Amino acid sequence: MKKLFVLFVSAFLSASCFTVYAQKQGKTPFMTRDFPASSIREVEVTTSGGSISLTGDAGSQAVVEVYVSRDSWSAEKIKQIVDENYTIDINVKNGKLYVAAKQKKPFSNWQGLSISFKISVPKQVNSNLHTSGGSIQIANLSGSQNFRTSGGSLAIENVSGNIAGVTSGGSITVTDSKDDIDLRTSGGSITAKNCSGKINLSTSGGSLTLNNLSGNIRASTSGGSVKANDVQGTLATRTSGGSTTLSGISGNVDANTSGGSLDVKMQSVSEYVKLSNIGNIALKLPVVQGYNIKVSGSNKISTSGLKDFHGNMDTKSMDGTIGNGGPEINVKSSQQVRLSFE
Numbered sequence: 001m002k003k004l005f006v007l008f009v010s011a012f013l014s015a016s017c018f019t020v021y022a023q024k025q026g027k028t029p030f031m032t033r034d035f036p037a038s039s040i041r042e043v044e045v046t047t048s049g050g051s052i053s054l055t056g057d058a059g060s061q062a063v064v065e066v067y068v069s070r071d072s073w074s075a076e077k078i079k080q081i082v083d084e085n086y087t088i089d090i091n092v093k094n095g096k097l098y099v100a101a102k103q104k105k106p107f108s109n110w111q112g113l114s115i116s117f118k119i120s121v122p123k124q125v126n127s128n129l130h131t132s133g134g135s136i137q138i139a140n141l142s143g144s145q146n147f148r149t150s151g152g153s154l155a156i157e158n159v160s161g162n163i164a165g166v167t168s169g170g171s172i173t174v175t176d177s178k179d180d181i182d183l184r185t186s187g188g189s190i191t192a193k194n195c196s197g198k199i200n201l202s203t204s205g206g207s208l209t210l211n212n213l214s215g216n217i218r219a220s221t222s223g224g225s226v227k228a229n230d231v232q233g234t235l236a237t238r239t240s241g242g243s244t245t246l247s248g249i250s251g252n253v254d255a256n257t258s259g260g261s262l263d264v265k266m267q268s269v270s271e272y273v274k275l276s277n278i279g280n281i282a283l284k285l286p287v288v289q290g291y292n293i294k295v296s297g298s299n300k301i302s303t304s305g306l307k308d309f310h311g312n313m314d315t316k317s318m319d320g321t322i323g324n325g326g327p328e329i330n331v332k333s334s335q336q337v338r339l340s341f342e
Contacts, residue, residue: 029065029118030082033090037062041095043119043127048101050116051134051152056123056141064090064099065118081113088115097121135170154183171206189224207242210235225260234270244277262333269327278334287341290323294330297337305341 037058045052050067066088068078082088089100101115116134126144129136135152138145144162147154153170156163159177171188174181179197183190189206192199196214207224210217214232225242228235234252237244243260246253250267254274262277265284269291275281285291287305295301295318303318311320318339331337 030068030078030115031066031088033064034061035064035092035097036060037122039092039095040097040121041125043097043121043125043129044099045117045119045127045129045131046100046102047115047117047131047134048103049133050101050114050131051136052116052129052131052147053118053137054127054129054141055120055137055139056125057139058120058122062097062122063120064097066090066101067114067116067118069114069116078113082115086113086115136165136167153188154185156181156183172201172203190219190221192219208237208239226255226257269329272328272330274328275331276333280335280338281331281333282338282340283329283331284340284342285329290321290326291329292321292325292327294319294328295337295339296331297333297335299333299336301337301339303339303341306339307341 037060040062043054068082070078085104087102087104089098091098099117099119114134123140124142127146129147131149131152133151134149136147136149137155138147138159139157142160145159146164148166149170151169152167154165154167154172156165156174156177160179162179163177163181165172165183167185167188169187170185172183172185172190174183174195175193177195181195181197182200184202185206187205188203190201190203191209192201192213193211199213199215199217201208201219203221203224205223206221208219208221208226210219210228210231212230216234217231218236219226220238223241224239226237226239226244228246230248232250235249236254239257239259241259244255244257244262246255247265248267249264251270252272253264255262255264256276258278261280262275263282264275266273266286268286269289273283275283297316300315301318308323309320313320
């Protein structure tokens with residue numbers, strides 16, 4: 001009998017541990033609600049201690065899954081604390097899906113509880129998302145998306161329309177998205193890949209990585225490097241705390257750095273290239289077109305592949321035209337400038 005009791009207790013504890021583990025890993029929703037997908041045109045989500053995932057892949061039914069977790073707490077204790085201290089509100093009214101987790105008392109002792117939402121809706125919706133303590137992920141959406149977190153990362157994939165996201169404490173990744181993109185972070189890096197349109201990326205505490213972008217792009221950082229490859233259109237970039245490496249650029253470039261080297265390789269130039277740095281600058285230009293060129297380097301200017309230049313040039317300055325003239329090339333460095341034509 002004693003052995004049977006021990007086995008029963010062991011089995012109960014194992015089941016409890018599995019439930020907690022599964023819930024912490026996001027495999028078992030705390031609750032689930034569903035609504036006709038055709039009834040939803042807008043989404044508003046608010047939570048203070050968890051993440052938000054919003055995807056536009058709903059079939060006939062929109063689905064809201066709620067996940068609640070806290071380290072070392074059992075599923076039973078979590079349910080008790082939620083019932084006593086939180087209100088979870090999920091409803092649809094006048095085309096808006098409203099999802100919120102709120103504490104019943106503003107200064108509850110259970111501030112650390114994480115309440116997260118995973119939501120599937122139609123592709124064509126507008127959204128307004130806010131969390132103070134988790135990440136935000138949006139995917140497969142078209143419309144106006146506004147989202148903000150004070151303590152997590154942002155991930156955007158296959159989203160079109162007006163995209164505006166802010167985080168004070170995490171990194172940002174945006175891929176396969178287009179139209180009007182405005183993303184800002186105060187505490188992480190930004191990676192953008194396969195995007196087009198009007199793109200504004202800003203970070204105060206991380207690096208910028210840009211790949212296969214097209215359109216009007218502004219990217220700035222106060223605390224990291226900038227790397228860009230295969231960019232078409234107009235690229236304006238700034239950094240105060242790292243090097244800048246731009247390659248495979250077609251269009252216009254305006255780049256400035258005060259904390260590292262500046263290396264730019266142009267595939268073609270539309271109207272201008274403007275480069276400024278207190279350190280070294282290396283610029284490679286295609287030889288197939290003419291330029292109006294003005295270069296200054298406080299230490300030295302070196303060139304390779306230069307042909308058909310008309311104007312004035314010495315070891316520290318260069319002012320004139322190449323061929324019959326063309327796009328404006330303006331380069332200024334407090335150190336050395338290396339200018340090559342291929």
